[in-house]
Amino acid sequence: MAQIIMPKLSDTMTEGVVVRWLKKAGDVVNMGDVLAEIETDKATMEMEAFDEGVLKEVYVQEGQKIAVGEPIALIRGEEEESASPETVEKIHDVPKRRIAQEKARIPQPKLAEVQHARDTADVEEGYSRVHQKRAGTAGPGAAGDTAGGRVKASPLARKVASKMNLDLSRIEGSGPGGRIIQEDVLAAAGQKAVVSTPSVVALPVGSAAEAELIPLTPMRRVIAQRMVESKSQIPHFYLQVELDAGPMLQLRSQANKSLTISGEGKLSINDFVLKACVEALGRVPQVNSSFSENGILRYKRVHLGFAVSLEEGLITPIIRNAENKSLRQISAEAKELSERARGKKLKPNEYQGGTFTVSNLGGFDIDNFQAIINPPQAAILAVGSVIKKPVVGNQDQIVVGHRLGFTLCCDHRVLDGATGARFLQELRKLIENPTLMLI
């Protein structure tokens, strides 16, 4: 018999919701059959069977939230079904059952694809040793291993972590023998180490009665955790520029005319920005990297992330290997990924492993803003909207300009002001001379 457990589908996943059972108790299950749909903190995914037999029992109701590693169903092999009880309990069956358990999980994309560009061995020669070490210790495989192994943590720490939905295997312990204690969990949650007070919600006393407590969704929790981690650990600095978007707008309207005639999707301003970033990253590759204690990982490939806002938060789909893609390809992929992101249908390798991110609030009439870096990336580009305003022209005359505000938010551990500025200079060249992007 094989017990199916709630699989760990992303490195930040601590629990999942069984959205829908596609098989019910008594159904015959073949290898590869979809058993259920699982909602994680990031996406809804299909869980396939890795065993054959009969779905004996379903432990979990649809809509129920289950911690990673907890059993959710039981599959009984067909030979077991017909065998006498004695043979089922044969001791030599045990290892087989265990293997079956191991296999009963979602067909995960290979480790390397799931996590990060650094896992695809795309790191420059000189850093390969570092890369291997990182992949071994911090990759999703490693995280999964720890989750399955024994995590030393105090009972109090366990309770607090489970209440806060934190994964203990990701927390470093400071107690006796490296044990995780309450303080470590609170620190990981970005809270001050107070003795377990009833969670200190800083509501003004008077309005407390009128406030509504919105429960945290898994996505909200991950955003909270990651942003605190980023803002508290990464020394951010910001470089702000205003570009002439006129030529780009012109090119775009020309291109879109022909695309409409041929019945293809139109290009958005963001598509141009994404393409410009890919080109600029090629020219200033320092920006396409990550900080690690062992050294700076410089990526050869550009896995370009772009923020998509959802009702309950946001997600950053990734255009993989964007350095090989044309403006049209980037545009088509971005459109397709955004649609699936809104439907929560992204696979982990479609939102994990970005090397640079673009966050565009142009659609919300924001002139310019600062973003928080998406770790472990070294920078994020915040894009505002195109604004018409008077500018000084070539002959010192006042003309109507179409201005676009960019802010590059950089990790100072990796990048210095001059490097960031060079990247913005390249971006300016590309945006202001957009035909360069087509070459």
Added chain:
Amino acid sequence: MPDLYDLLVVGGGPAGYVGAIRGAQLGKKVACIEMERAGGICLNWGCIPSKSLLRNAELYQLIQHRAADFGFKFSDLSYDWSKIISRSRKVADQLASGIEFLFKKNKVEYVLGEGTITAPDTVSVKLNDGKAKTFQGRKVLVATGVRPRPLPGLAFNGNTVITSREAMVVKKQPASIVIIGAGAIGVEFAYFFNAFGTKVTLVEMMPHLLPVEDQEVSEVLLRAFTRQGIRVRTNTKVEGGEATPQGIKVHLGGPKSEVVEADLALVAIGVSALLPPGLSLELEGGFVKVNDNYETSIQGIYAAGDIIGPPWLAHVAFYEAIQAVEGMFTDHQPKRVTVFPGCTYCQPQVASIGMTEKAAKEAGLKFKVGRFPFKASGKALAVGESEGFVKMIISEPYGEILGAHIIGAEATELIAELGLAMTLEATYEEIESTIHAHPTLSEAVHEATAAAFGQAIHI
């Protein structure tokens, strides 16, 4: 050129000898400079000899007042005061030689004399044999401890106004004694002298006996002491005193001012730092200021034990010394003391760890209280020790143990379980799901924990 040591420890008490031995265990060359005798106050003039005296008191009180309950008959019960004192001295002596043996075993150089810190790496010692010697060390650990604080208007005279040190070797049993200060020392001596029939007046400025303990514990202790015949005056300030031909007159202030006459006055109102001569270290509240690594204001000079301030407890000093020394010589990040048990060895005994109910309330925490009286414990009834209770302070929502307070027989032994529980961050569930042997007094800890959630069986 004087020998170069890795560590010079000034003071051989609980912080000093433990720090010296741990340093030696780490393979370091260590010298421990002690003015009097290794073991410090704890071993020579505090914790240990007083426990010997209290054992006498406890046995005598049991035999004298309760032998009949157990079916024993005596016609002529008496005691030999000098024997009581000398047993206590023998125990102290035996333990002090034990420390000297441990020094030898661990190759710690034991230097008898008064050390002066002349430079951050130099200690000049006026040896007890009259000679002088200078030691140089990479690190210096100051563990010189404290001495009893005198009461203004009632100076120590070694004769009628005494410290605990003199009280534990008093040659003739006093007919009466005024004890000023109802902390652990005052309370223990009050119990001791009263058990042997000395008329005891115990005076405390604060509203309760053992002011640091949970109020409920103090109240039970007050009832027990009153029943035993000790006269307790809380909320009372001593305004002065004067010698009389027989002893001493002590003026007690407050609304019920009075003059108490007694053979002796024992002053146990606190301690003050006993700073080593030489370089002056920055102080904080009268005690040596140290950082998280136990380093003083002077680089290379560390301090641990009573000298760095409250709580003035030997077991806290042991811990601090080990933390400090490991921090000096290994990559261990020293930890400061947060949770520690406190014990008072009168009868009924008092032991506690963590927060009192009042402290938890003042901190604004959400918590539950569980109590279990020893009179509901089978073992306590069987051994005839049904006085007192266990009280647990348990936080919500996680069931963290915030504090535990025990008054009753063997309270000081029972508290160990809760110390471990708190260090391991056990919650009420771990205590509740631990099988406690039956019948034992420790079941009361289990039941008090369950009682916080209305799940105690035997109450």
